[in-house]
Amino acid sequence: MLSAVTVSAPQRTYRVHPAWWVAAVTFLALVGAAAFRAVPGVLIDPLRAEFGWSVSTISAAVAINMALYGLTAPFAAALMERFGIRRVVMAALLVVALGSGLTVFMTASWQLVLLWGVLVGLGAGAMALSLVATVTGRWFVARRGLVSGILTAGGAAGQLVFLPLVAWIDSEWGWRAASLGTTAAALAVLPLVAWLLRDRPRDLGVVPYGGTAADDVDPVRTGAARAAVQGLVLAARSRPFWLLAGGFFICGMSTNGLVQPHFIPAAHDHGMPVTTAAGLLAVVGLFDIAGTIFSGWLTDRIDPRVLLLAYYGLRGLSLFALPTLFGPDLHVSMIAFIVFYGLDWVATVPPTLALCREHFGARAPVIFGWVFASHQLGSAVAAFGGGVIRDVTGSYDLAWFLAGGLCMVAAVASISIRRNLPPPAATALPADPEEAAAAQAHG
Numbered sequence: 001m002l003s004a005v006t007v008s009a010p011q012r013t014y015r016v017h018p019a020w021w022v023a024a025v026t027f028l029a030l031v032g033a034a035a036f037r038a039v040p041g042v043l044i045d046p047l048r049a050e051f052g053w054s055v056s057t058i059s060a061a062v063a064i065n066m067a068l069y070g071l072t073a074p075f076a077a078a079l080m081e082r083f084g085i086r087r088v089v090m091a092a093l094l095v096v097a098l099g100s101g102l103t104v105f106m107t108a109s110w111q112l113v114l115l116w117g118v119l120v121g122l123g124a125g126a127m128a129l130s131l132v133a134t135v136t137g138r139w140f141v142a143r144r145g146l147v148s149g150i151l152t153a154g155g156a157a158g159q160l161v162f163l164p165l166v167a168w169i170d171s172e173w174g175w176r177a178a179s180l181g182t183t184a185a186a187l188a189v190l191p192l193v194a195w196l197l198r199d200r201p202r203d204l205g206v207v208p209y210g211g212t213a214a215d216d217v218d219p220v221r222t223g224a225a226r227a228a229v230q231g232l233v234l235a236a237r238s239r240p241f242w243l244l245a246g247g248f249f250i251c252g253m254s255t256n257g258l259v260q261p262h263f264i265p266a267a268h269d270h271g272m273p274v275t276t277a278a279g280l281l282a283v284v285g286l287f288d289i290a291g292t293i294f295s296g297w298l299t300d301r302i303d304p305r306v307l308l309l310a311y312y313g314l315r316g317l318s319l320f321a322l323p324t325l326f327g328p329d330l331h332v333s334m335i336a337f338i339v340f341y342g343l344d345w346v347a348t349v350p351p352t353l354a355l356c357r358e359h360f361g362a363r364a365p366v367i368f369g370w371v372f373a374s375h376q377l378g379s380a381v382a383a384f385g386g387g388v389i390r391d392v393t394g395s396y397d398l399a400w401f402l403a404g405g406l407c408m409v410a411a412v413a414s415i416s417i418r419r420n421l422p423p424p425a426a427t428a429l430p431a432d433p434e435e436a437a438a439a440q441a442h443g
Helices: 018-037 039-051 055-083 085-105 109-125 129-139 144-161 163-173 175-196 224-235 239-257 259-269 274-299 304-324 332-344 349-393 397-415 433-442
Strands: none
Touching (some): 018 085, 018 129, 039 055, 039 163, 039 274, 055 085, 055 109, 055 129, 055 239, 055 259, 055 349, 085 109, 085 129, 085 175, 129 144, 144 274, 163 175, 163 274, 239 259, 239 349, 239 397, 259 349, 274 304, 274 349, 304 332, 304 349, 304 397, 349 397
């Protein structure tokens, strides 16, 4: 049984609660990991020019990165329970730095797959939503939703905000300098993680922000990985899970998988400078923050199925229009597309999480981890498929049209999910993710 820990020693007082410093360094770790994940879209053309690799070959490495990023997430929490948050995050940053730094020595495409795909995918996956859920669950009782929203949006936006810097470094000093720059970004966060990131409030003699000593529960040292697999087996029997996972698969295809790595080379195909295209994706990242927070506010007030219908449907329409917006010059219509796509980028997360909570109760955190994994598998399919379409047809147009059509499918699937209100009292979602793990282990 998980038991609450009573802190008998006097509580230390701080001018700023340590939970906020933990959240701040977590944010920096997520941004550091996101730095290298921003690189592929900028460096596709330089790698093609130097090594003669096809877009399909380079996209294969991106696809493996995205797939491992998603598949690692459901198990990363188990590692944090077993070894602690700080150790896992430091190890993950080192793996990301190693994968990005060694690319400057590569001479064959398999090395790109190993370094860019496998190492960076595993390292970044260990700092995905599992890190956000673990930090907010352990360190916050009050403001938990706000902090988790900021960390989630920051991690997603970081991948895009880095793009102009990476593109500028590439244009000035080449792609190797850009890769080493992202290695430096990951390494720069390491001292702060070692200094400020602590596993639990009790380590600093405090209680969680807005909580009591009873909220600082003992970790689950065993069985977390088994619980993740059991959650998938349970969810696979449920129609809502497949509809949510299918919608999120398409969400990943139409954002991280297609737009993030292929928008810049597609724009360059039409004569737009790489730095301009990278700047546009950075704007997507900025509006992504506002869109995600606003979507969370809407989810509290509007049927989440209706929100997903709108998000996916409007996204599909915008992708149908995108091929006509490309050109050497920047027009208002393209700016409008960028602003909308930024607002819609991960706006699907709050309503999807709400529907997971509604249908799966205490198991929702674990099952949402698998839904997120489907998102990244969709990203992998589109990252590779977009490159193949470009190589075969000489254009990305078919990729945009296919993604737009699939978004319409996701819209229909989302609105067809049945409601399950009110949820049974026995499966109401605990406020703390570790309470959810306890309920799952003993329920």
